[in-house]
Structure formats: C-alpha cells, structure tokens
Amino acid sequence: MKLKDKVVLITGGGTGIGTAIAERFVAEGAKICISGRRQEMLDKVARSLLAGTIATCPGDVTKVKDVKRMVETALTFGGRLDVVVNNAGIDPGGTVTDVAVELWRQVIEINLTGPFLVMKEAIPHMIKGGGGSIINISSLGGLRCLPGMAAYCSSKAALIMLTKQAALDYGPFKVRCNAVCP
Structure with a gap:
C-alpha cells in the first residue's frame, strides 16, 4: 500500500481512464474523491470500490464554483489534499476549417481551462499541507499532430506547457506537476 491514507482528487473519474486511475489509487491505499458531470456514473464507480475510501462530487471543471466544491469535498473527506489528477477531457475531431467555433471553445474550456482552475484552487492547499x-492527463496528441484533431491536439499541447509552467513555479514549494501522455 504505497499510498496509504493519501488523499486524491480525480476529475473525470466516472468513466474510462478516470475509473482505472481511481481503482489503482484505491488498490494502493489512497482515499479518493472522484468528480464528473454525471452523479450516476460516479455512484457506479463508488459502489465498485472499497467503502470508506471514496467520496463523490459531481461538477463541471469549467465552472469555478464547482471546482471549489470539488476541492473542498476532497479536503473535508480526507483532511488534506495530496494528489490531483486532472483527467476530465473531451476529444472531438475536426480540422481547423471543419471544427465549429463553439466546439473549439468547449474543448479548450474542458481540456485546458478545467485543469487550470483545479490547479489554481488545489495548489494553495497543497503548499499549506x-x-x-x-x-x-494530456495525450500523445499534445506531443504530435493527429489528423483531423485540431482542437484536441491544441488543447493537450497547451496543457503540457501549463504543466511545465506550474512545475517551475511550484516545485520550490514541494508541489510536483507532471503530464502523462497516453
């Protein structure tokens, strides 16, 4: 149990990669708080994991009030916040000329602004602790272009740079920042 009693907030924890991340953290002894937009998906994950090791907090990473509630839920549940996994994201296709402006904005909001808002809220608590x-969670699409994925690849490349910037700024305060690119 490498992560016994560590407190982890996982965005996008109700499906896919987020669920797998939640399962692994629980297996290593962590207490987790998963967030996502659909409570029923969060409840399904919570039922499949060990009771007492998981809290759920529905919300949208693009909304400041929801992000504040997510971080507060994790803090209340675990007494502190040790790890944040910014996993929430969407990956619609479209070339620069094909992608609708509103879809572009939605991708940037969820894939880049969401992690920014979560880090902005969580890092001060981590420093204090x-x-x-x-x-x-970025992507290989953040490291190289993928055909027909203009908004997605742009958002994930920007997330890598945001991660590097946060690592530079908060490393001296013992807050590590890394991007994983599946």
Whole structure:
C-alpha cells in the first residue's frame, strides 16, 4: 500500500481512464474523491470500490464554483489534499476549417481551462499541507499532430506547457506537476 491514507482528487473519474486511475489509487491505499458531470456514473464507480475510501462530487471543471466544491469535498473527506489528477477531457475531431467555433471553445474550456482552475484552487492547499502532486492527463496528441484533431491536439499541447509552467513555479514549494501522455 504505497499510498496509504493519501488523499486524491480525480476529475473525470466516472468513466474510462478516470475509473482505472481511481481503482489503482484505491488498490494502493489512497482515499479518493472522484468528480464528473454525471452523479450516476460516479455512484457506479463508488459502489465498485472499497467503502470508506471514496467520496463523490459531481461538477463541471469549467465552472469555478464547482471546482471549489470539488476541492473542498476532497479536503473535508480526507483532511488534506495530496494528489490531483486532472483527467476530465473531451476529444472531438475536426480540422481547423471543419471544427465549429463553439466546439473549439468547449474543448479548450474542458481540456485546458478545467485543469487550470483545479490547479489554481488545489495548489494553495497543497503548499499549506507541505506539498503534493498534480498529474495532468494530456495525450500523445499534445506531443504530435493527429489528423483531423485540431482542437484536441491544441488543447493537450497547451496543457503540457501549463504543466511545465506550474512545475517551475511550484516545485520550490514541494508541489510536483507532471503530464502523462497516453
């Protein structure tokens, strides 16, 4: 149990990669708080994991009030916040000329602004607690272009740079920031 009693907030924890991340953290002994837009999906994940190790907090990472509630839920549940996994994201296709402006904005809001808002809210608590770890789920699409994925690749490349900037700014305060690119 490498992460016994560590407190972890996972955005986009109700499906896919987020659920797998939640399962792994619980298996390693962590207490987790998962967030996502659909409570029924969060409840399904919570039922499948060990009772007492998980809290749920529905919300939208693009809304400041929801992000504040997510972080507060994790703090209340675990007494501190050790790790944040910014996993919430969408990956619609479209070339620059094909993608609708509103879809472009939605991708940037969820994939880039969401992690920014979560980090902005969580990092001060981590510093106060002596440090922590931010894990931003980016993509190979953030490292190289993928055909027909203009908004997605742009958002994930920007997330990598945001992660590097946060690592530079908050490393001295013992807050590690890393991007994972599946």
